[in-house]
Amino acid sequence: MHPVGQDAIGRIFREEYGRSLAALIGVLGDIDVAEDALQEAYALALDKWSAEGLPPNPGGWITTTARNRAIDRLRRQTRERHLLSEAALLTRDDDPPPRGGAVPDDRLRLIFTCCHPALAAETQVALTLRLLGGLSTEQVARCFLVTEPAMAQRLVRAKRKIKAARIPYRIPADHELPDRLPPVLAVLYLIYTTGQSDQGRRDLCGEAIRLARVLATLMPDEGEVAGLLALLLLIESRRAARTRPDGGLVLLSEQDRGRWDRGLIAEGHAIVRRCLARDRPGPYQLQAAINAVHADAPTAADTDWSQIATLYDHLYGLVPTPVVALNRAIAIAEVRGPIVGLALIDPLGAELDQYYPFHAARADLLRRLDRRGEASAAYRRAAALAPAGPERDFLQRQPAH
Amino acid sequence: MPHYMLSVHSVEGQVREPMTEQAMRRSHERLEAVEQEMKSSGMWVFSGRLHDADTATVVRAGGGRIVTTDGPFTESKDHLAGFYIVRADDLDAVLALAAQVTAAIDTPIEVRPFAATSGG
Numbered sequence: 001m002h003p004v005g006q007d008a009i010g011r012i013f014r015e016e017y018g019r020s021l022a023a024l025i026g027v028l029g030d031i032d033v034a035e036d037a038l039q040e041a042y043a044l045a046l047d048k049w050s051a052e053g054l055p056p057n058p059g060g061w062i063t064t065t066a067r068n069r070a071i072d073r074l075r076r077q078t079r080e081r082h083l084l085s086e087a088a089l090l091t092r093d094d095d096p097p098p099r100g101g102a103v104p105d106d107r108l109r110l111i112f113t114c115c116h117p118a119l120a121a122e123t124q125v126a127l128t129l130r131l132l133g134g135l136s137t138e139q140v141a142r143c144f145l146v147t148e149p150a151m152a153q154r155l156v157r158a159k160r161k162i163k164a165a166r167i168p169y170r171i172p173a174d175h176e177l178p179d180r181l182p183p184v185l186a187v188l189y190l191i192y193t194t195g196q197s198d199q200g201r202r203d204l205c206g207e208a209i210r211l212a213r214v215l216a217t218l219m220p221d222e223g224e225v226a227g228l229l230a231l232l233l234l235i236e237s238r239r240a241a242r243t244r245p246d247g248g249l250v251l252l253s254e255q256d257r258g259r260w261d262r263g264l265i266a267e268g269h270a271i272v273r274r275c276l277a278r279d280r281p282g283p284y285q286l287q288a289a290i291n292a293v294h295a296d297a298p299t300a301a302d303t304d305w306s307q308i309a310t311l312y313d314h315l316y317g318l319v320p321t322p323v324v325a326l327n328r329a330i331a332i333a334e335v336r337g338p339i340v341g342l343a344l345i346d347p348l349g350a351e352l353d354q355y356y357p358f359h360a361a362r363a364d365l366l367r368r369l370d371r372r373g374e375a376s377a378a379y380r381r382a383a384a385l386a387p388a389g390p391e392r393d394f395l396q397r398q399p400a401h
Numbered sequence: 402m403p404h405y406m407l408s409v410h411s412v413e414g415q416v417r418e419p420m421t422e423q424a425m426r427r428s429h430e431r432l433e434a435v436e437q438e439m440k441s442s443g444m445w446v447f448s449g450r451l452h453d454a455d456t457a458t459v460v461r462a463g464g465g466r467i468v469t470t471d472g473p474f475t476e477s478k479d480h481l482a483g484f485y486i487v488r489a490d491d492l493d494a495v496l497a498l499a500a501q502v503t504a505a506i507d508t509p510i511e512v513r514p515f516a517a518t519s520g521g
Contacts, residue, residue, distance in 0.1 A: 118492060165514045166403050168491040176493075 004049045013042050015203060016059040017134025022106035023063050025169060028070050031131070031159050037070035038062070044069075107132060108214060109169050115183040116167045123158045128187045129194065130155055132211075133204055143194055177219070185228050185284060188212055192232050197389055205239075208232060216271075223275050227285030230271035234291035237264035249394035253300040265295045286315045305334035322351040330361050338365040356385035360395060402488040404446065404515040405495045409508055411482035413454070431505035439487060439498060446486040454480035486515075 017038070024034035041062050055061040114127040129135045129143065141151035161167070172180045188208050195204025212229040219225045241255035250256075272292045275285045290311045297303040312328035326348055333341020342365045345358070352358035363378035376398075383395035420428065439445035454473040461468045473480055485502070489495045492512070499510040 116492075118496070164516070165405075165512075166491040168493050172493075 002053050003051060004054055006046060006050060009045055009049050012058050014134045016062050018107055018132035019059060019105060020063040021131055022110040024066055026106045027067055033070055037066035040069045041066035108171055111184055112171055113167055113169050115187050118167055119158055123154060124183055125187050125190050126154060127158050133191055133207060185224060189228060197387060205236060209236060223278055223280045224282040224284045226271050226275055227282060227288045230268045230288035231284055231291060233264045233268035234288060234295055237261040243390060247390055249390040283315060283319050286311055305331055309335055322348050326352060326358055326361060333365055338368040341365050354385060356382045404486060404488050404518045406513050407485040407499050407502060408481055408511045409483045410479045413478040428505055435501045435505060444487040444489055446488055448485040450483035451481060
């Protein structure tokens with residue numbers, strides 16, 4: 001075995017965090033106890049792995065070590081066996097506890113707990129990123145643009161409520177799903193987009209897709225679960241073409257379509273076709289269909305923009321938000337020209353003034369109309385609002401014209 | 402087993418549209434059905450409906466003496482109007498009850514876990 005560097009160990013722990021934590025909560029019945037146990041296993045791994053190399057199954061090692069440490073500690077703290085059972089504060093199914101190295105995948109239970117409607121929407125996302133995504137409190141704070149102490153306080157409060165009110169640790173029954181599923185889908189989508197906007201968190205994209213796949217297997221009749229999976233697969237299919245070697249952003253219209261992942265596109269298309277056949281469209285299915293139209297076009301010039309505009313009309317009917325109105329206007333601009341697009345976009349400024357894609361879209365249409373001064377100003381405004389990353393770098397390159 | 406309070410709050414000065422006799426009877430029947438379910442499932446512990454908040458009296462200890470004043474404790478316009486105390490395995494079981502109660506009486510229900518209980 002070869003000794004392993006501390007960075008590699010940190011990476012493995014981040015990758016395994018959600019699965020291990022979910023399994024530990026299942027066994028130990030308490031989120032805080034499970035988190036502490038995982039932290040202890042991490043400290044042990046830093047010592048052991050850097051000297052002896054990786055164990056054959058690092059994920060299994062982490063979960064088993066953390067579980068054994070937690071149980072040892074509970075035994076030390078109390079000689080009384082019956083107090084051990086008091087640690088089981090979360091309500092669980094009556095599944096037998098895992099034996100040996102086999103670790104059940106409890107992540108779905110954890111996500112339904114994190115996304116319980118008794119928790120505020122922002123808290124649901126924060127908890128899911130922290131507990132399933134393995135993000136540090138500081139990283140979650142950055143996603144929400146709040147300070148680390150403020151985020152720490154929100155997470156502590158959420159975990160206290162889960163424990164005090166006994167928010168259950170289980171997958172909801174069929175009749176509960178219509179209410180319980182939308183927040184889970186929203187959280188998975190946000191995890192994906194968080195991974196997309198931060199190169200250092202790329203594994204979040206894979207995590208979101210993996211969880212969406214599991215969810216789609218578990219709920220084959222839920223069109224929106226299938227729609228979310230198809231949407232993520234189709235966006236993911238463009239990943240290699242989306243960034244330059246230097247990390248810079250490549251616009252959809254300028255991407256090398258030969259670098260799109262045909263396997264992911266085929267899988268996404270197949271799901272979209274099944275959704276169309278079912279004919280119960282929802283917001284995720286419509287967004288997946290829009291992305292499927294893009295994937296169909298051999299070149300940017302072949303894009304069927306009128307079909308995309310029609311799909312956005314449907315989407316706006318279901319979700320009449322200014323952001324959907326903006327995307328609809330961008331599609332209409334492709335069909336009927338930048339003057340029509342600009343006339344639809346400008347009135348959205350009151351609501352979207354702080355939303356950088358609004359200024360980026362405006363800048364692009366102004367550039368096409370050769371209104372260079374206004375285009376430069378809009379690009380500058382977009383760049384000032386965009387978070388650090390490839391999007392902002394792209395926008396900052398624009399005003400030089 | 403954990404205990405929860407399901408509480409109904411009245412808002413001072415809020416005029417609710419008077420119910421028809423038929424609607425009132427229907428509401429009453431639904432509520433009775435929920436209460437029956439609470440009892441037969443063993444969840445029900447205690448319940449009650451309170452008189453209006455202006456019947457309340459507050460007793461305070463201050464400066465070495467007891468002061469009794471007329472009126473409710475809070476200045477707010479919302480007051481506890483009635484409650485159920487139930488026991489349940491987890492929050493979901495209680496939220497399902499709360500959904501039935503609110504559907505019967507068309508008033509929001511606050512669900513809150515007890516930190517500790519004593520007595521029966």
